[in-house]
Amino acid sequence: MxxxxxxxxxxxxxxxxxxxxxxxxxxxxxxxxxxxVCGHRAAVQWGPLIEGDIGDRAVLDRIFTxxxxxxxxxxxxxxxxxxxxxxxxxxxxxxxASTVCLLQAxxxxxxxxxxxxxxxxxxxxxxxxxLTETHPQQPATPYGRTKWMVEQMxxxxxxxxxxxxxxxxxxxxxxxxxxxxxxxxxxPETHLIPIILQTALGQREFLSIYGEDYPTRDxxxxxxxxxxxxxxxxxxxxxxxxxDGGAGGKYNLGNGDGxxxxxxxxxxxxxTGETIPARIEARRPGDVPMLIGxxxxxxxxxxxxxxxxxxxxxxxxxxxWHRRHPDGFADRDxxxxxx
Ligand code: UFG
Numbered sequence: 001m002x003x004x005x006x007x008x009x010x011x012x013x014x015x016x017x018x019x020x021x022x023x024x025x026x027x028x029x030x031x032x033x034x035x036x037v038c039g040h041r042a043a044v045q046w047g048p049l050i051e052g053d054i055g056d057r058a059v060l061d062r063i064f065t066x067x068x069x070x071x072x073x074x075x076x077x078x079x080x081x082x083x084x085x086x087x088x089x090x091x092x093x094x095x096x097a098s099t100v101c102l103l104q105a106x107x108x109x110x111x112x113x114x115x116x117x118x119x120x121x122x123x124x125x126x127x128x129x130x131l132t133e134t135h136p137q138q139p140a141t142p143y144g145r146t147k148w149m150v151e152q153m154x155x156x157x158x159x160x161x162x163x164x165x166x167x168x169x170x171x172x173x174x175x176x177x178x179x180x181x182x183x184x185x186x187x188p189e190t191h192l193i194p195i196i197l198q199t200a201l202g203q204r205e206f207l208s209i210y211g212e213d214y215p216t217r218d219x220x221x222x223x224x225x226x227x228x229x230x231x232x233x234x235x236x237x238x239x240x241x242x243x244d245g246g247a248g249g250k251y252n253l254g255n256g257d258g259x260x261x262x263x264x265x266x267x268x269x270x271x272t273g274e275t276i277p278a279r280i281e282a283r284r285p286g287d288v289p290m291l292i293g294x295x296x297x298x299x300x301x302x303x304x305x306x307x308x309x310x311x312x313x314x315x316x317x318x319x320x321w322h323r324r325h326p327d328g329f330a331d332r333d334x335x336x337x338x339x
Pocket of ligand 1: 079080121170191192193207209222284291
């Protein structure tokens, strides 16, 4: 029997590439569309790569006519919260306008199932509580607003054109492929765990801790770190449901537990055995004190069972990747902020 072909937009990026590996293992054929602004050619190992942009309708038409695409997984977005504050135009153009183009093409070609990479950045301040899916959506940054806009568009496109979408609101994606073949490689890197590990490798002089005067247990921001492999598992479960004709929905994906910047640093010091120097600096624009997800809905409705819940396991898999690939993927010449 032919394998189901799934279009993975942003499949050369961090989460997208882990998804392609997971899909392949489950008997699908991932077709990656990626403009390689943030993604890496070397990360596409489990199916063909089409180099192009989701804002390019001609490329999308070629893919939807050339392959028998059963569903779409959409990872192609810029993801840096501080960058979105400094350059919102880049975020609205790519994350919102280009997604309109993708959705138009899906409607035109009669492809209805879509899994959308949303974010907990769509929520308003939870006042220190774990966020459930019913918490008001009041994003604090342009990045969060782009994700929330697309979620609303998907509701409208569902009602009008029959698009069936699952929006997955990630908390802080982290970790790397347990087999060590792929991992996190953003250029420049802005995320906490890879920056800590680059410091452990001596590639940075010190870690900047952005603010120690937040209303948290040690004054640094609290985040809920979720392993990239567990994100892939949730996407697969959502995809199966949509391909079986099931309904869309919106789900948090996190571990329900938060760690401060200092706590993550301490764990990383133990795991790497390195000192990892750190300095306190000013708060970073767009940061909120605490983001923790209540994720029971994904567990009960999708049957999601995260396997790498321990922060040490998350840091350990990331460390294994960084240690073995100190220069990341073999395309160091590239720029771009996120992916
Ligand atoms: N941090 C530092 N020093 C650094 C980097 C980060 O102190 O060098 C701090 C940040 O200030 C923040 C925390 O570590 O308090 C986590 O920062 P990240 O940049 O790793 O992650 P963010 O929480 O800012 O954002 C990430 C993704 C978003 C997603 C969000 C959900 O980049 O796409 O998680 O929480 F929406």
